[in-house]
Amino acid sequence: MMEQDEFERYxxxxxxxxxxxxxxxxxxINEKISQKLGKDEALMFLxxxxTPRVKTVSSALGKVSRKGYEDPVNQMTDLVGVRFVVLLSSHIEDVSSMIESSLEWKASISKDYLSEIDKNPKLFDYQSKHYEVRPISDLIYDEIKxxxxxxCEVQIRTLLQHAYAELVHDSVYKPVGEVPxxxxxxxxxxMALMETTDELFCNTMEILTNVNKLRNDFLADLQGLFKEKIGNHYLNCDLKINYLLLDEFRDYYDEGSINKILTLINKKKYIITKVKQRSETRHIFSQPCILFLYWLSTTINTDTIKSRWPLPGSFDDLEIILSDTGNSTAH
Incomplete structure (x- = not known):
């Protein structure tokens, strides 16, 4: 059994x-989230x-005293921990797949609330998914061996589960005293109410995702086209602006529109030059939807675009686009 002073030195x-x-x-993991979702959505995802939390020496020694660990160096898996709090239970699996697919560490599940529910479906208690994560081999990071x-114990939980844990474990079970x-x-x-709420939220998001699938897929295609033709360093995607424009002009695009936009760009190569020149000074020119707007200005009546334009603060940008395509007056 490791002596306390030896463990304290460790x-x-x-x-x-x-x-x-x-x-x-x-x-x-944050890098993986950004790569999968994009910078804007990644900021909203967590x-x-x-932030990693290292257990204090006094806290670790206290836990050894309570638990009676004989080999605390290997038995204590939470000397450092990181917690990822997401909105919905469906998002937990997104983070889980990032942890499990990494080649930079070994990860094993130490707690899975879904498995616990399967074993005891009548129990409503603390829910979270935990991993024990260790390096594949010794490594140097930030000049530290x-x-x-x-x-490192990695926890993944929803915001509702997090609120439950904060209340119950910090205010009810951790303090010494009787719990009636x-x-x-x-x-x-x-907890039963939280499970129901999460299920309703997940169902709601699934409905919204299905309804907006065409828009979201089209935006993803526009992003890919922007990166390919304009360049990733010119891109500064603002989801709100893109969604506003694509929602307003939803009836003018379909699954085949991206190919029509590509044809226009290849034909009118000045569009690429104009977008690059203005991307730093005019926000809308750094958006994926700018390619759609150029195509739209050559496709529908100018008065229709102006009357339905959803960005009053960027009306001058619309005039610039219409001027570029020779459609600055109604036709």
Whole structure:
């Protein structure tokens, strides 16, 4: 059995390594989220900043005393932890797949609330998905050596689950004292309500996703075309602006529109030059939808575009687009 003073020395010597390993994991997963969703959506995806937390020496020693670990170096898997808080339970699996698919660490599930529900469907209690994440081999990160045996506990939970955990575990179960059965009943009822709420939210988002599939797919195609023809460094996607424009002119595009836009760009190569020149000074010219707007200005009546234009603060940008395509007057 490891002596307390020996474990204390281990903790003190490895504080920097714990922090570095937590930061490494957090940064890598955040990168994956940004790559998958894009910068704007990634900022909205996580509801709480995923900041690594290193357990203090006194807290770790206290836990050893309570739990009676004989080999705390290997048995304590939460000396550093990172928590990812998402909006819906369906998002938990998105983060899980990023953790499990990484080749930069070994990850094993230590707690899976879905498996626990399958085993005991009548139980309504704390829900979260936990991973034990260790390096594949010793590594250097930010000039700090991280031993391959160092473990980071990664938790993934929804915002509702997070609120439940904050209340129940910090205010009810952690303090020393009796917890009346009436209080436990209230807690169980609240978790049942949270499960129902999450299910309703997930169903709602699925309905919205299906309704907006054409728009979202079209925007993704426009982003890809912008990166290919204009350049990724000119792109500064503002989802609100793109959604406003694509929703307003929804009846003018379909699955084949992206090919028509590509044909226009290849034919009128000045469009690429104009977009590049204005992208830094005029916000709308750094948006994927700018390519759609150029095509739209050559397709429908100018008065129709002006009367339905949803961005009053960018009306002069519309005039510039119409002028570029020779449609600045009604026809």
């Amino acid at each position: 903790l003190i010597e490895n504080q920097a390594a714990f922090a570095a390993w937590g930061t490494f994991i957090s940064s890598k 509801k709480v900043l995923a 991280i031993n391959k045996n160092i473990c 059965k009436a209080a436990e009943r209230q807690i169980a009822r609240s």
